[in-house]
Amino acid sequence: xxxxxxxxxxYFYAYVDDKPVGFVFFDPIYKNNxxxxxxxxxxxxxxxxxxxxxxxIMSHAMDIFQAEGIKQLDLGFIPASMAKDDEEQxxxxxxxxxRLCYEHAGFIYSFKGIEFTKSRFRGQVDRTYICHKRSIPxxxxxxxxxxxxxx
Numbered sequence: 001x002x003x004x005x006x007x008x009x010x011y012f013y014a015y016v017d018d019k020p021v022g023f024v025f026f027d028p029i030y031k032n033n034x035x036x037x038x039x040x041x042x043x044x045x046x047x048x049x050x051x052x053x054x055x056x057i058m059s060h061a062m063d064i065f066q067a068e069g070i071k072q073l074d075l076g077f078i079p080a081s082m083a084k085d086d087e088e089q090x091x092x093x094x095x096x097x098x099r100l101c102y103e104h105a106g107f108i109y110s111f112k113g114i115e116f117t118k119s120r121f122r123g124q125v126d127r128t129y130i131c132h133k134r135s136i137p138x139x140x141x142x143x144x145x146x147x148x149x150x151x
Contacts (some may be wrong), residue, residue, distance in 0.1 A: 003024060010038060012061045014045075014053055021049040024057045029074055038065060038102045039074040045067045055120065093136050108145075 008028035014021050020047030026038035038061075045053045060064060062073055080102040102111045125127055 008035060009041070010061070012057050014057055016049070020139065021046045022053040022057060024054065024061060026061060035070070037070060037072050037074045039076050058121070073122055073123075075121060078111075078115045078118055078125075079109065080105075081115050091136075093134075097141065134142065 001075065008030075009024065010026040010028070013023045014024070015022045022043070024043040025041050029037040029039060035104060040058070043054055043057070045075045049115045063075060082099050086092065101108075106112060
């Protein structure tokens with residue numbers, strides 16, 4: 001892969017008989033100019049290889065990170081995954097739109113697949129909030145779908 005910015009990126013590959021069958025690239029997370037965690041940025045595996053390779057590579061990487069003193073791994077966001085309860089300050093329109101995407105737009109992006117994969121690690125789930133100026137951020141949603149090459 002041709003990536004322009006790779007400072008601190010860690011690469012983990014899986015091979016079978018000297019043939020690459022998968023990889024996971026991890027971006028560093030810094031605090032006070034020190035790497036305190038990593039987040040998997042991109043992962044791919046050969047269609048010819050059995051499912052589950054991602055978990056094997058992740059487990060190996062976590063062992064190495066732990067041996068290096070990294071105390072936690074950040075699995076990143078789970079796009080369109082919404083908490084079941086609604087909070088007073090949250091936009092109900094936005095939550096409904098994201099829940100609709102999560103439930104019915106799997107053909108665009110594997111929302112449920114990403115959440116299932118990350119749930120297998122039994123990590124801590126933190127709520128993330130997004131602020132926007134409009135009550136219905138239509139342009140933001142349009143931008144998201146443009147990035148996903150839907151529109």
